[in-house]
Amino acid sequence: MKVCPKCGRTEKEVPFIGFFCRDCYLEDHDVVRFPERLELPYCVSCERIYTGRWTEFSLDALRHWLEGKVKTSADNARITFSFPEMDEEKIIYRFILRGEIEGTEVEVPGDGEIILKKTLCPRCARESGGYYEAVIQIRGSNVYDHAEEVARMVEREKGEYNFVAKVVERKEGVDLYVGSRKIAEKVAKKIERRYGIKPVRSYTLVTEKNGKRLYRVTIALHFKD
Ligand SMILES: [Zn+2]
Ligand SMILES: [Zn+2]
Known part of the structure; x- marks a missing residue:
């Protein structure tokens, strides 16, 4: 019969792991x-x-x-x-x-x-820094409703930068500053399909780093109704 060399109890009294009783084994092993x-x-x-x-x-x-x-x-x-x-x-x-x-x-x-x-998570770091990669210009009719709709669509897109950093009202309509260019493009495509309007894109050069040019995109959406 096994006897625990540490506490002297036997197999009859307690379960064993190898030569030691379970309690003594657990005491000595992580x-x-x-x-x-x-x-x-x-x-x-x-x-x-x-x-x-x-x-x-x-x-x-x-x-x-x-x-x-x-x-x-x-x-x-x-x-x-x-x-x-x-x-x-x-x-x-x-x-x-x-x-x-x-x-x-x-x-x-x-x-x-x-x-x-x-x-700060990367998203909040960008947001608090007023960072944006794209501007979506809402033009035409019902600009406030459509601005609201587009902002919601941006926030529903998957991705860390699916935020609207800034909303600016202008004479011609509403500008939404969007954290990610990719997301702005995706939303513009959805609007194009939903309303049958063609987004108009323009690009501004922001910086030129190591010979690589970085553009910020402006996408104008002209709603008919
Ligand atoms: Zn023991
Ligand atoms: Zn955060």
């Missing part, structure tokens, strides 16, 4: 490991977190991210998390990992700390 320092970038402006991509803050997103950080020697491991404390600076997490080591069931609890690293 079955679950998280990185020493866990930092999670957090945008102070839109409050999203960076978990490989910028995403809305949620406990599920947090759990999913933590699951990707854990290393374990247990087989068939399942891990559950709870978050008993969080504030602007850090999040305390608790976990319970259940699995098997050499066929013996183990349950390992633990906790740790996530440091929230305050930053």
Whole structure:
């Protein structure tokens, strides 16, 4: 019969992992490991977190991210998390990992700390800097309604820079300053299909870097109704 060399209990009393009883084995082995320092970038402006991509803050997103950080020697491991404390600076997490080591069931609890690293996500950094790559000019009839409609379409497009940085009212209509040229083009194409109007494009040279010319595009949309 096996006797644990550390605590003297026998196989009859407690389950064993190798030569040691389960408790003594778990005391001496790091079955679950998280990185020493866990930092999670957090945008102070839109409050999203960076978990490989910028995403809305949620406990599920947090759990999913933590699951990707854990290393374990247990087989068939399942891990559950709870978050008993969080504030602007850090999040305390608790976990319970259940699995098997050499066929013996183990349950390992633990906790740790996530440091929230305050930053601006690329989107907010651009937005706050008044950055834009394209101007969509709304002209013709019902410019306010159409400006609203186009702004919504910009925000519904996928991509980090789907924002309208600035709205300027002019005598001739409304100008929307859009964070991404690609998104402005996509929206213009959709408007073209929806209303059968031809976008009119013009380009301004913004900078010339390392022989590469950067243009800002202006897309005029003339609505008929
Ligand atoms: Zn023992
Ligand atoms: Zn942000």
